[in-house]
Amino acid sequence: MADAGRDGLAARIEARALAEGFSACGFCAPDAIPRAKERLAGFVAAGHHGTMAWMAERMGWRGDPSALWPEARTVIMLAEVYTPEEDPLALLSRPDRANVSVYARGRDYHDTVKKRLKRLGRWLVAETGAGIKVFVDTAPVMEKPLAEAAGLGWQGKHTNLVSRGLGNWFFLGAIFTTLDLPRSAAESDHCGSCRACLDICPTGAFPAPYRLDARKCISYLTIEHAGPIDPDLRVKLGNRIYGCDDCLAVCPWNKFAGVARETAYHARETLRSPALRDLAALDDTGFRALFSGSPIKRIGRNRFLRNVAYAIGNSGDAALIPAVEPLTSDADPVVAEAAEWALARLRSAVAGSAAPPPRDRSSDAAR
Structure with a gap:
């Protein structure tokens, strides 16, 4: 200063x-x-x-x-x-709910x-x-x-x-x-040996400290990237449907974080922990109405529903099958493909849980 x-x-x-x-x-x-x-x-x-x-x-x-x-x-x-x-990380343990980056709530x-x-x-x-x-x-x-x-x-x-x-x-x-004002003293690095932000990244988006590969960053993938997301990365999105706060949330310096005084930054109740089931039912009009005045609006309904479908597929919750099935015939091919992927994962999870446990053959071997 x-x-x-x-x-x-x-x-x-x-x-x-x-x-x-x-x-x-x-x-x-x-x-x-x-x-x-x-x-x-x-x-x-x-x-x-x-x-x-x-x-x-x-x-x-x-x-x-x-x-x-x-x-x-x-x-x-x-x-x-x-x-x-x-704590924005707490919502990650609720797979039937959507996790929206704090800044966009x-x-x-x-x-x-x-x-x-x-x-x-x-x-x-x-x-x-x-x-x-x-x-x-x-x-x-x-x-x-x-x-x-x-x-x-x-x-x-x-x-x-x-x-x-x-x-x-x-x-x-x-x-x-155009004013020539005195310069402040530049700040120096105080990260030390801490690597909490690097280690928590779900996709390994940091090839080295202080370097980011946006192609693996969940914020980039869910906001900036158009089209299908690599299947290997989809499974790592969890229930994050718009952005990611993991690396920010674990920073030890947050113990000194100030309180947000601007009420506009406080989370809307509808975005604190929205149900994936409800978001999957949004048409374009509903999407625009829900996200009026929100940065989420700029990615459009189709990219948003793509992300929602991935989250449903990652949920492992068979109760969400009826919510994602209609999206398999969506007019947008990327949304439809994401829904097909999600449906296949949920059905696979159901089939796996319904299968009888493997027979214990240890007694046979002892005979």
């Missing part, structure tokens, strides 16, 4: 940011992440971005924030906590954070007349390296940002400005 003694304006910006509802504020130069371009190029060259072609198409801007807006002299990085009220954070950024930005313009641009995860801006440079935290072994004061449950936003 900025040193209030070095620059009164920086201190005022930080105070205003906290008053607006942000949890932390820091400052860095647009060129403060020189290694980002090389790391991004390596990530793409290895194919770890999967089908996210936009990462390759805009590497020039993404790897060099100063190229995005050459007039900018400072990047103001903001963090906003969304710490869950309950409330209203779309893009809208909430952007409105807060714009309010802070309007105040800054009124106070100084400076030029600004605001960004929230929708432009080619590498927020996590910039936030590290601005002292908000460090990129942990799971590649997400971790803070000694906030844990790792927080959103990031950025304000680029």
Whole structure:
């Protein structure tokens, strides 16, 4: 964070940011992440971005924030906590229920954070007349390296940002400005020998600490990836139908996590532990109504139902057969194939449980 003694304006910006509802504020130069371009190029060259072609198409801007807006002299990085009220891992033991990533259980954070950024930005313009641009995860801006440079935290072994004061449950936003503000001290790595986030990953998506292969990441598979998911990975999704929080949830630094003050981030009751049976019955109209104002809406009904079908197949619950059977004739071929797969798994589980136990031949051998 900025040193209030070095620059009164920086201190005022930080105070205003906290008053607006942000949890932390820091400052860095647009060129403060020189290694980002090389790391991004390596990530793409290895194919770890999967089908996210936009990462390759805009590497020039993404790897060099100063190229995005050459007039900018400072990047103001903001963090906003969304710490869950309950342990997100607990729902994994309820296979008939859907597990939605914590950040998507409330209203779309893009809208909430952007409105807060714009309010802070309007105040800054009124106070100084400076030029600004605001960004929230929708432009080619590498927020996590910039936030590290601005002292908000460090990129942990799971590649997400971790803070000694906030844990790792927080959103990031950025304000680029023509103001030349004092820089915050960059944060250093405090992961130590811990590898909890790496070891818990269901799909082994981390080929090494601080490296992610998105092609195996459940968040990527359930949100970004279109089309069928590899059968070997489907079985590892469990009941995760939108995103995955495992690596975030086990981080020891969460013991210092702040409480989410923004009520928009609190989970909707309908998304705390929704029944897979109910979600499988959604048509397009029902899907849009249920997820109005939610980030889930952007993946569309078909991809969502594909994920639901996989979760039903992983449940081992024969009572869900009537819920998934109608989806085998769905108009979307990917949904239909996912439902066929799920139905086959459930029927196999039923057949296996109905089969008589194998005969104990030990007494025969003794004769």
